C-alpha cells in the first residue's frame with residue numbers, strides 16, 4: 001500500500017518533469033534572432049493605501065494558454081512569462097513570439113477585445129504592450 005502510493009507519486013512527478021522538458025524541447029524554438037514579439041507588462045503599485053494584485057495561477061494556467069490557442073493560427077510560436085521583483089514598476093513581463101510583427105497585429109485585431117475583457121479576472125492593472133524584435137540571444 002505504502003509502496004504503491006510512493007510509486008504512483010514518483011510516476012506522477014516523473015510525468016510532470018517529462019512534460020515540462022518536452023514543452024521546452026522544440027526543434028523550432030521561439031525567441032530566436034529575427035523573431036518578433038509582443039511584450040505585455042503588468043504595472044504594480046504598492047503603497048500605504050493601494051496594492052496591485054495579480055493571480056499568476058490563473059494567468060499561467062488559463063489566460064496565456066487560451067491566448068496561445070487563439071493566436072497560434074496567426075503564427076504565434078510560443079511565449080515566456082517572467083515575474084519581476086516587488087520594487088520594479090511591473091510585476092509580470094510576458095513575451096509572445098511571432099515570425100513577423102504583422103502576424104501579431106492581425107491576431108490582436110481579431111481577438112484583442114475579448115482578451116482584454118478578461119484582464120480583470122486576474123490583474124488589477126491593465127497591461128500596456130509593445131512590439132519588438134529579438135536582436136541577439138546568447139544562451
Ligand SMILES: *[C@@H]1O[C@H](CO)[C@@H](O)[C@H](O)[C@H]1NC(C)=O
Nearest residue numbers: 044045046047048049050051
Ligand atoms: C497609492 O497609489 C494609488 C494608485 O496609484 C494612488 O491613487 C494613491 O495616491 C497612492 N497613495 C500614496 C499615499 O502614495
